[in-house]
Amino acid sequence: MAENGTDCDQRRLRMSKEQHNGNFTDSSMLSERKRREREERLNIVLWKKPLVTLQYFCLETLINLKEWTIKLWRRRGLLACVLLALAVLTVLYSIEGAHQQYVQYMEKKFFWCAYWVGLGILSSVGLGTGLHTFLLYLGPHIASVTLAAYECNSVNFPEPPYPDQIICPDEETTEGSISLWAIISKVRLEACMWGAGTAIGELPPYFMARAARLSGAEPDDEEYQEFEEMLEHAETAQDFASRAKVAVQNLVQRVGFFGILACASIPNPLFDLAGITCGHFLVPFWTFFGATLIGKAVIKMHIQKLFVIITFSKHIVEQMVALIGAIPSIGPSLQKPFQEYLEAQRIKLHHKSDSAVPQVRPSLPPSLPLNL
Numbered sequence: 001m002a003e004n005g006t007d008c009d010q011r012r013l014r015m016s017k018e019q020h021n022g023n024f025t026d027s028s029m030l031s032e033r034k035r036r037e038r039e040e041r042l043n044i045v046l047w048k049k050p051l052v053t054l055q056y057f058c059l060e061t062l063i064n065l066k067e068w069t070i071k072l073w074r075r076r077g078l079l080a081c082v083l084l085a086l087a088v089l090t091v092l093y094s095i096e097g098a099h100q101q102y103v104q105y106m107e108k109k110f111f112w113c114a115y116w117v118g119l120g121i122l123s124s125v126g127l128g129t130g131l132h133t134f135l136l137y138l139g140p141h142i143a144s145v146t147l148a149a150y151e152c153n154s155v156n157f158p159e160p161p162y163p164d165q166i167i168c169p170d171e172e173t174t175e176g177s178i179s180l181w182a183i184i185s186k187v188r189l190e191a192c193m194w195g196a197g198t199a200i201g202e203l204p205p206y207f208m209a210r211a212a213r214l215s216g217a218e219p220d221d222e223e224y225q226e227f228e229e230m231l232e233h234a235e236t237a238q239d240f241a242s243r244a245k246v247a248v249q250n251l252v253q254r255v256g257f258f259g260i261l262a263c264a265s266i267p268n269p270l271f272d273l274a275g276i277t278c279g280h281f282l283v284p285f286w287t288f289f290g291a292t293l294i295g296k297a298v299i300k301m302h303i304q305k306l307f308v309i310i311t312f313s314k315h316i317v318e319q320m321v322a323l324i325g326a327i328p329s330i331g332p333s334l335q336k337p338f339q340e341y342l343e344a345q346r347i348k349l350h351h352k353s354d355s356a357v358p359q360v361r362p363s364l365p366p367s368l369p370l371n372l
Contacts, residue, residue: 120197
């Protein structure tokens with residue numbers, strides 16, 4: 001009996017070892033298969049395999065159309081309401097009447113908001129490599145409104161030509177009557193729409209990581225692969241960049257909504273990692289997007305807007321021009337183009353026709369235009 005018990009234990013031990021070895025072999029084979037599949041996917045591009053690429057494109061398009069059709073059919077009541085509302089709006093837009101002034105006003109505001117939302121999306125959608133539309137568009141616009149407000153002592157610019165062109169209103173105003181809050185209110189819509197666009201642009205990393213976690217597949221994306229490597233080596237990270245990324249990941253994972261809000265409320269080049277972290281750990285969509293929207297469109301946008309307004313306020317600009325003139329030897333020659341530029345802008349703000357504007361073309365950077 002003792003010998004039979006020993007034989008059973010030995011057989012059980014051999015079976016356990018074989019099962020362990022089999023699991024190890026299966027794991028290595030699975031990793032190898034994933035590597036081969038990734039290499040095959042990387043080779044499926046239009047210039048290498050055009051027919052195969054077009055075939056997969058058509059199949060994926062058909063699958064997506066089928067899924068969208070099923071989803072729309074399940075929500076056919078909501079779809080009918082949306083189509084009915086669009087039909088009513090189309091009729092109101094087409095019929096002449098007293099309501100057309102309100103229709104035109106809403107149309108103008110809609111395209112104005114869509115313009116800034118689009119610029120915001122372009123700024124953040126490129127996984128850290130987006131177009132810096134704040135420096136190219138929104139920042140100069142806020143600076144232009146600030147300079148014009150201090151010159152006109154008012155923000156009630158005639159519409160039209162505002163926002164295409166800024167000229168001072170005809171009303172009499174007193175010197176120093178303009179306030180910081182008035183300028184903030186004047187550019188609040190543009191700034192908030194741009195911030196909302198940047199929040200929308202942060203969604204692709206979130207959806208990519210979420211889909212990868214739910215499907216179990218590894219997307220062919222460098223940002224996501226870097227995130228996976230960071231999770232594996234989080235405890236041994238030594239350099240500052242790696243520790244900063246780990247800190248952002250821990251903040252978002254542990255604090256949740258307020259952690260995302262904190263990361264979105266300050267200029268943060270690592271926020272793409274926050275989106276990937278939220279998607280990977282299946283943070284609910286409205287938790288992520290709500291915190292991102294509040295942080296970027298409200299808190300961060302007011303910080304940036306306040307910085308630009310204070311920088312381009314009248315006394316700060318005059319002090320900057322005076323400091324340029326104080327530079328030894330080259331100061332006066334550098335100061336003259338700035339003075340000519342500011343004087344030309346003051347004249348332009350008070351004129352009513354383009355013919356009255358002197359043609360002064362100083363060599364200045366394109367970040368201070370008053371006509372956008």
